[in-house]
Amino acid sequence: MKISHKIIFANVFNVLLIILTGIFSYHLLDLVLTKLRFTEIADDLNKSFLEMRLSEKNYFLYGDGAALPDILQKLSESKSLIEETKDDIVKATGEENFQQLNESLEAYREAIESAQSGGEAGEALDESQPQEAENAKAKAVEASVREAGQKLREFSSRITRLERTNVNDIISGSRTGLLTSLVVILIPAIAVGQLIARRMLGSFKEIEKAAHSISEGNFSKVELKVSSDELGSVIKAINSMSEELSNREEIIIQSKKLASIGILTAGVAHELGNPLNNISMLAQGYRELYDSLSREERLNFMVEVEEETERIKEIVKNLLDFSKPKEAHLIKMGINAVIEKSLKLVQNMICICNIEVHLCLSDGLPLVMLDVHQIQEVFINLLTNAIQAGSPGDAITVTSRPGEDGGGVEVEIRDNGRGIPAEHLPHVFDPFFTTRGTSGTGLGLFVSYGIIKNHHGSIDVTSEVGKGACFTMRFPACTEGDRN
Amino acid sequence: MANYRIMVIDDENVVGRMIKAVIEQDPEYTVETFLNATPALSRLKEEKFDVVITDLKMKGLDGMDVLRHVKQDSPGTKVIMITAFASLDSAIEAMRGKVDDFFPKPVKIKELKECIRRLLGN
Ligand SMILES: Nc1ncnc2c1ncn2[C@@H]1O[C@H](COP(=O)(O)OP(=O)(O)OP(=O)(O)O)[C@@H](O)[C@H]1O
Ligand SMILES: [Mg+2]
Numbered sequence: 337m338k339i340s341h342k343i344i345f346a347n348v349f350n351v352l353l354i355i356l357t358g359i360f361s362y363h364l365l366d367l368v369l370t371k372l373r374f375t376e377i378a379d380d381l382n383k384s385f386l387e388m389r390l391s392e393k394n395y396f397l398y399g400d401g402a403a404l405p406d407i408l409q410k411l412s413e414s415k416s417l418i419e420e421t422k423d424d425i426v427k428a429t430g431e432e433n434f435q436q437l438n439e440s441l442e443a444y445r446e447a448i449e450s451a452q453s454g455g456e457a458g459e460a461l462d463e464s465q466p467q468e469a470e471n472a473k474a475k476a477v478e479a480s481v482r483e484a485g486q487k488l489r490e491f492s493s494r495i496t497r498l499e500r501t502n503v504n505d506i507i508s509g510s511r512t513g514l515l516t517s518l519v520v521i522l523i524p525a526i527a528v529g530q531l532i533a534r535r536m537l538g539s540f541k542e543i544e545k546a547a548h549s550i551s552e553g554n555f556s557k558v559e560l561k562v563s564s565d566e567l568g569s570v571i572k573a574i575n576s577m578s579e580e581l582s583n584r585e586e587i588i589i590q591s592k593k594l595a596s597i598g599i600l601t602a603g604v605a606h607e608l609g610n611p612l613n614n615i616s617m618l619a620q621g622y623r624e625l626y627d628s629l630s631r632e633e634r635l636n637f638m639v640e641v642e643e644e645t646e647r648i649k650e651i652v653k654n655l656l657d658f659s660k661p662k663e664a665h666l667i668k669m670g671i672n673a674v675i676e677k678s679l680k681l682v683q684n685m686i687c688i689c690n691i692e693v694h695l696c697l698s699d700g701l702p703l704v705m706l707d708v709h710q711i712q713e714v715f716i717n718l719l720t721n722a723i724q725a726g727s728p729g730d731a732i733t734v735t736s737r738p739g740e741d742g743g744g745v746e747v748e749i750r751d752n753g754r755g756i757p758a759e760h761l762p763h764v765f766d767p768f769f770t771t772r773g774t775s776g777t778g779l780g781l782f783v784s785y786g787i788i789k790n791h792h793g794s795i796d797v798t799s800e801v802g803k804g805a806c807f808t809m810r811f812p813a814c815t816e817g818d819r820n
Numbered sequence: 821m822a823n824y825r826i827m828v829i830d831d832e833n834v835v836g837r838m839i840k841a842v843i844e845q846d847p848e849y850t851v852e853t854f855l856n857a858t859p860a861l862s863r864l865k866e867e868k869f870d871v872v873i874t875d876l877k878m879k880g881l882d883g884m885d886v887l888r889h890v891k892q893d894s895p896g897t898k899v900i901m902i903t904a905f906a907s908l909d910s911a912i913e914a915m916r917g918k919v920d921d922f923f924p925k926p927v928k929i930k931e932l933k934e935c936i937r938r939l940l941g942n
Binding site for chain 1: 835837842845925926928930
């Protein structure tokens with residue numbers, strides 16, 4: 337799910353919860369309001385009921401004739417109030433209680449009415465009726481009125497009390513309800529926020545790692561699992577960018593190759609220019625001086641011409657070696673055998689220059705795929721350079737050992753000769769870079785570099801002036817799939 | 821009879837040797853050869869030379885350095901530059917008007933001699 341969807345989802349969830357809580361509290365408040373309105377009404381009713389009872393007492397105790405119509409008047413007022421506020425009352429107390437209230441009201445009215453009619457009749461029949469019967473009847477009426485009034489008041493005050501507790505319950509209930517809904521809203525909001533932040537930070541960390549590895553020049557497609565959110569598309573973008581970069585890297589390498597062919601051609605022209613010029617000079621000199629030259633001197637001229645052609649041959653041979661890298665015949669080999677063979681080939685030079693050689697060859701090294709002749713050429717180039725950099729009594733150490741990162745093999749050729757100045761270090765692998773004047777072509781390391789690259793290996797150099805130079809080569813171990 | 825002093829600076833010893841041998845056939849000329857610019861320049865401080873012939877591309881100080889020093893120390897001395905045939909046109913362009921003449925390799929010694937004669941005004 338996309339992050340924006342997640343955020344929208346979380347927000348919608350929260351908004352829903354808030355709306356729900358709102359509805360819930362609105363409903364509660366509405367209820368409380370209704371109940372309160374009812375208790376107000378009930379208070380009014382109670383007040384009139386109380387007044388009715390007072391009038392009732394007046395009538396019965398003091399025989400106040402105006403009391404009964406007063407009560408009836410109040411009753412009808414109450415009745416119309418009840419009818420008016422029927423909806424509120426029903427809402428607050430329910431249909432049944434309303435009905436009951438009405439009924440008790442009706443009963444009271446009937447009792448009062450009968451008391452009234454009894455009173456009038458009593459007055460009218462004062463003479464004819466016996467006093468006792470009169471009294472008994474009045475007593476009964478009085479009792480029924482009192483009872484009905486009592487009932488009415490009790491009922492209404494009971495309901496009022498009930499509603500008061502109801503209101504209290506509702507308020508305290510809504511307090512817990514609101515508190516709960518606050519928690520219910522807060523927890524998911526925090527949890528969802530946390531979750532999204534964590535997931536986003538996780539992806540960002542991945543992206544940061546990828547960017548870092550790209551900035552270190554490791555363009556091989558960044559292995560990132562592509563999530564389905566926006567960061568997924570960022571990761572996709574990074575992947576395609578690094579792919580593009582690695583494509584470009586190949587183009588750059590290609591153009592570097594072209595550039596080095598350019599350097600090579602210019603170099604060749606320069607390099608060939610000198611021996612050609614020398615031959616031309618020798619020929620001109622020979623012709624000009626022919627008569628004054630002795631036989632010996634004439635022969636020497638020709639020897640010099642031959643030497644110059646030898647120089648040309650050397651340049652052309654190296655050039656061919658470079659420009660037409662012979663198809664490598666890779667076979668599975670132990671590197672130590674190649675080292676020993678190469679050393680034999682330069683043994684003569686080593687003896688003449690009086691240089692010591694130390695061999696530190698590790699046993700049990702993994703086999704590597706290599707072209708024996710080419711790798712031999714590399715070792716001979718490096719050994720020759722080391723010999724040329726040293727003076728009698730110096731030493732060369734050749735080491736073979738397992739590759740640093742587990743796989744493969746490392747070969748190190750170290751000398752304690754004059755070393756390479758820091759400003760020359762970046763150029764020693766360039767074509768025609770030489771400090772040996774006319775006696776070096778400057779192609780030895782250049783050709784070696786190409787061969788090692790063709791073997792999917794690497795070569796680099798460290799050096800300190802006066803302390804010697806150290807060339808290290810790394811070869812990958814051959815894999816199961818390689819032919820013997 | 822005038823005696824002209826000529827200096828040749830080239831790190832290929834054949835060049836100096838052949839130029840010297842051919843040109844000194846004419847007793848008017850004395851030729852000194854150097855494989856490096858540095859000793860050549862100090863020699864120039866001790867002695868006045870009429871013509872300096874120098875290779876452009878050399879280890880250490882090169883032909884342009886020689887040209888600058890010579891034109892500074894003894895403006896009367898003529899300078900002939902020998903350049904590789906493949907030298908960049910821009911390098912030749914840079915020298916034009918500064919050197920008295922230049923020769924691409926391979927150098928024809930006879931033409932060089934002609935040029936020296938012309939520069940010396942006879
Ligand atoms: N072991 C070393 N010690 C000091 N300098 C070295 C060493 N190896 C190489 N160099 C420097 O690197 C330069 C280039 O070496 P490279 O083998 O490419 O050419 P070269 O030895 O000059 O000529 P070539 O090998 O063609 O005869 C050398 O001229 C030298 O200055
Ligand atoms: Mg070499």
